[in-house]
Amino acid sequence: MFPVVRAMLTLYIANKNYSSWSLRPWLLLHQLGLPFEERLMPFGWNADAEGFRAFSPTGRVPCLVDGDRVVWDSLAIVEYIAESAPGAWPRDAHARAWARSATAEMHAGFSSIRDICTMNLGLRVRLHEVSPALQAEWERVDALWRQGLDTFGGPFLAGPAFTAVDAFYAPLAFRVQTYAPDLSPASRAYVDRLLALAHMQAWYAAALREPWRDEAHEAEARQAGAWIEDFRVAAGPSPGTPPAAAAVRPLTRRE
Numbered sequence: 001m002f003p004v005v006r007a008m009l010t011l012y013i014a015n016k017n018y019s020s021w022s023l024r025p026w027l028l029l030h031q032l033g034l035p036f037e038e039r040l041m042p043f044g045w046n047a048d049a050e051g052f053r054a055f056s057p058t059g060r061v062p063c064l065v066d067g068d069r070v071v072w073d074s075l076a077i078v079e080y081i082a083e084s085a086p087g088a089w090p091r092d093a094h095a096r097a098w099a100r101s102a103t104a105e106m107h108a109g110f111s112s113i114r115d116i117c118t119m120n121l122g123l124r125v126r127l128h129e130v131s132p133a134l135q136a137e138w139e140r141v142d143a144l145w146r147q148g149l150d151t152f153g154g155p156f157l158a159g160p161a162f163t164a165v166d167a168f169y170a171p172l173a174f175r176v177q178t179y180a181p182d183l184s185p186a187s188r189a190y191v192d193r194l195l196a197l198a199h200m201q202a203w204y205a206a207a208l209r210e211p212w213r214d215e216a217h218e219a220e221a222r223q224a225g226a227w228i229e230d231f232r233v234a235a236g237p238s239p240g241t242p243p244a245a246a247a248v249r250p251l252t253r254r255e
């Protein structure tokens, strides 16, 4: 019996400057050293036709394609990866249960952080106001991170290795960089560790090089606060709608 050789994984993502959900499986795959092809589809691509539905059943990213299998939603993708990569979750059962709970909390919650402190990597923003709901969510994040680091000994949330729970909170590290919420020294040090990872730096550098501006995301960031700095390259032409023949042939980039 020959082992089944599966096709190369293909991960569809959107703009690195904006797409927090895309970062999660992208980072986990890289941290685990699993090869995959990255297809970056800027917001607005194919907008006049079916948009991201050309490759994703929900019209959203991330979306993983493995031969004839399509896996959508970041958490489903992480679980799919974990089936063939045991390091995706912590080895220790207690740490694994905690990591899964914290991951689920991120996946389903923190709506104020997501709505107000939207991901926009190149910006540094002074918020107009920090509502009680937003403050409470940052305090919850801080408590959760401290609990994981204290309980499992760090340097990552569920112990010595980077796992899926770190991938799920990685976009918050970029949001801390942009919006500078008050955090404990332990959480701040954890953010610095995430930001120092080579793959986080590669994602960040690529985000700053993107010339595309998605007006909906830009408007959210304008509404949130005053822009202190914008480190992105100058805005260039929008990705527009490719000709019909090329409509399902997305841009491909490899890092």
Ligand SMILES: N[C@@H](CCC(=O)N[C@@H](CS)C(=O)NCC(=O)O)C(=O)O
Pocket: 014, 018, 019, 020, 021, 022, 052, 059, 060, 061, 062, 072, 073, 074, 075
């Ligand atoms: N629950 C989904 C959320 C995915 C999501 O909202 N993705 C955004 C980009 S970060 C998207 O594709 N938006 C496209 C749109 O709204 O048209 C997941 O975990 O993957």
